Amino acid sequence: MSTLTAEKQAAPPKAPASRDGGEWRRTPGWLYAVLFVGLFLVVIPFVWMLLSSLKPEAEVRSVPPTWWPETITLDNYETLFTKLDFPTYFMNSAIVALAVTAGNMVFCSMLGYALAKLDFPGKKALFAIVLGTLMIPGVVTFVPLFVLTTNIGLSNSLIGMILPFLAGPFGVFLMRQFIQSLPDELIQAARIDGAGELRIFFSVILPLCGPALATLGILTFLTSWNNFLWPLVVAQTEDKYTLPVALALYSVGQNATQYGLLLAGSVVVVLPVLAIFLVLQRHIMQGIAMTGIK
Amino acid sequence: MSTISPSTDRVRHVDPTRRQQAVAAWALALPFVLLFVVFSLGPVLASLGMSFTDMRRTDIRDPFAVNPVGLDNYVQLVQDPLFRKVTLNTLLYLLLGVPATMAVALLVAVGINRVERFSGFLRVGYYLPVVTSIVAVSVVWKFLYRDNGGLFNTVLGWVGIDGPGWLDSTTLALPSLVLMAVWRNFGTLMVIFLAGLQTIPQEVDEAAEVDGASGWARFRHITLPMLRPTLLFGAVITGLGYLQFFEEAFVMTKGGPLDSTRSATYFTFDQFGFGNYGYAAAASYLLFLAVVLLTWVQFRWLGERDEKGATR
Known part of the structure; x- marks a missing residue:
């Protein structure tokens, strides 16, 4: 050697x-x-x-299939964005995902800090609740959630899609793990300097959470962008569809046999997240290693 | 996992600071707690309550005016042939999906752990399907599985095999969906397993190799036992995913043919769509029970074997 x-x-x-x-x-x-x-x-x-x-519909269904398109065309994408309402679906997906991401970054780091560094009655129970929440399947809550959102006037609205996902247990767990690794001396020094507890969080701890917040932000955005069951339940009119809802309903509805169109729709759903992932993959891999959870 | 950090120990005798800390902690926890109570805990309890009523869509504006029916929904579920069918299907998803996903993830992880170059590149590549929308990739795979002109049957045609209609067969449709799910999901486990593999000290492996242990023997007697906690964790989170199988079937087969791919989640969604809220809630609660049970059993089973194992 x-x-x-x-x-x-x-x-x-x-x-x-x-x-x-x-x-x-x-x-x-x-x-x-x-x-x-x-x-x-x-x-x-x-x-x-x-x-x-990128193939015309006739070529998409040809048997045997062509590998490289004989005719390259953007017709399918043009149909999605002009004849169908994909710009709206795209915007809905983006709004929901960004709002959910922002909420998780703020609320999860707050609780994550409390669980990592503060001593208070009820702390153990609270942490147990956070871990327990990780196990609740969406299918258990969606029926009563639908009744609730209907009665508070939030059915068929983007806000109704966003609210239940605004602070998830995964984010709390991730932020707690990260903040635990920050030195206690920082907090003590700030206390000696007379800083209040909330001030310590916002001006001492939060600025140091950059890497963890980045990881949380990316993962939350991806999860929310791909989320299906709840948006499917909430959205009742086409103008409230998110991309996965629209794609799924088109693919089982009257457009079921328009393969080229549906595949172009899949590209529109998949490509942005693949791009985000490839550019920022380092943060994602760190996050999985840090918590062991997607 | 120490919940008491050194800093808090030292300030324990200063009462006002402790009070301030508690107030600050609960203030910081408040948004999460509120959202949790309204959108998680509340619905989980409400779902349980609803499952003992005859609530239907027409009661939506007056959810408390429904009639209690005791265990009727549950009794009816157990007798419902379709619910039995979807329970069996869900078990099949679980029993096929978890081992397959874990095996692929472990193989790839061991391989990537062994290479000196490109390991980062390979890891990212194999992880790609995980970040994509299940709905979108289901649309793509439905196209790949097509009887005539689909990618699978075209490739099979090269070697003279006349491929079946994968999604049109009551026996092949479910395994075909599982295959896609394995492809979509194994990346998460691969990354977790890779992290686990890197905690195994290389010296142990090298010593065994010097002693003449074969690659398989080292994998069987060193890697696997030392990876057991990671495998357990992987099995649990993968199992939870397969128990909630839904989107793939919704897009690729609409639960068919002849309900052969309909899952428990799909059944609940259907009942909700029919307006049978109480019935749907009861079905979802049985699924919830299965989730809790699975987690418990897997921790028990693998936990015990861990104690019996040679390592630690």
């Missing part, structure tokens, strides 16, 4: 030193081959989706 060191120093290190087990543990070539073939299989539905969405 020492003979390799000199060479390695010249080039930028490829892997952390601790993972360098010496020559006898070199990765076998077949493993790369298998992993890249596997990756190809995993990605192929996305490639197929994108390529098919």
Whole structure:
């Protein structure tokens, strides 16, 4: 290993030193081959989706199928955005996802801080509730929630879609884990300086939570963007549909056989989150490692 | 998991500070607690209450004027052939989906853990399906599964196999949905397993290899036992997902053919759509019970085996 060191120093290190087990543990070539073939299989539905969405309807349904589009056209996308109301669905999805994200970032970091650093009666019970809430399936609450939102005049509204998801247990758990790792001395020093407890949270702790807030923000946005059951229940008229609701209802409704159109719709739903994920994936991977939960 | 941090220990004798802390803590907790009570705890209890009534859509404006019917909804559910069918289907989703998802995730994680280069790239690539909308990928896979001109049957055609209509068959439709769900879900577990694998000290593995243990023996007797807590956690969260299976069937098969892919969540949604709120609530509560039971059993089962295991 020492003979390799000199060479390695010249080039930028490829892997952390601790993972360098010496020559006898070199990765076998077949493993790369298998992993890249596997990756190809995993990605192929996305490639197929994108390529098919650019074909005219007749070519989409041709047997045998074409791989690369013989005619590249944006007709399907034009139909989505001019004949159908995809701009509205897109806006609805974005509004709901952004509001839910903002709410979770604020409310979850507040409770996360209290659970991580403050001592108060009821703390253990509160933390148990947070963990318990992680287990409640959406299917258990949606019927009474629908009755509730109807009676307070929020059915068929974006606010009705947003409110129940404004502060989730996952965010609390993530923020608590992160804030616990911040040194207590910071808080004590601020207390000695005479700062009030809330002030300590907002001006000492919160500015240090950047990485965790970024992770929480991205994950919440993705989850909300893809959320289906509750928006499906709340939205009753087309102008309140989110993208997944619209896509699902079109795909089982009168547009069921317009493959090109539906695939273009899938691209519209999937592409923004794939882009966000690829740009910010580091934060997401950190978040999963930090909490063990998606 | 210490709930008492050093700082609070030191200020314990200063009473006003403790009071201030408690007030501040509850002020910070208030928004979450309020939202929790109104939108989680309330509905969970209301759902239980509704399940003992004959509430229907027509009662929506006056939800307290419904008649109590005791256990009627539950009795009716147990006797409902469709509910039995969807319960069986949900069990199949669980029993096929969890092992398959875990096996794929573990294989990929062990592979990526072993490579020196591209591991970050591979991890991101394999994770891609997880971030996408289930509705959207279901639309795509419905297209891939098409009888004529679908990707699967076209590829099968190359080797001379006349592929079946995957989603039109009462026996093949459910496994086909599971296959898609495995593809969509395994990335989460892969990342969790990778984090678990990295906590296994490499020295142990290397020592075993020097002693002549084969790759499989090392995997079986070192990696698997040391990964047990991570596997348990993975099994629980994956199981919870499959118990709530819904969107895939909604988009790809509408629960068919002949209800062969209809799940318990789908059944609840249907009953809600028919306006049978009490009946839907009872069905959802049975599912909730299953969720709690599954979590409990899995912790019990894997927890015990962990104690018997050689490690720690």
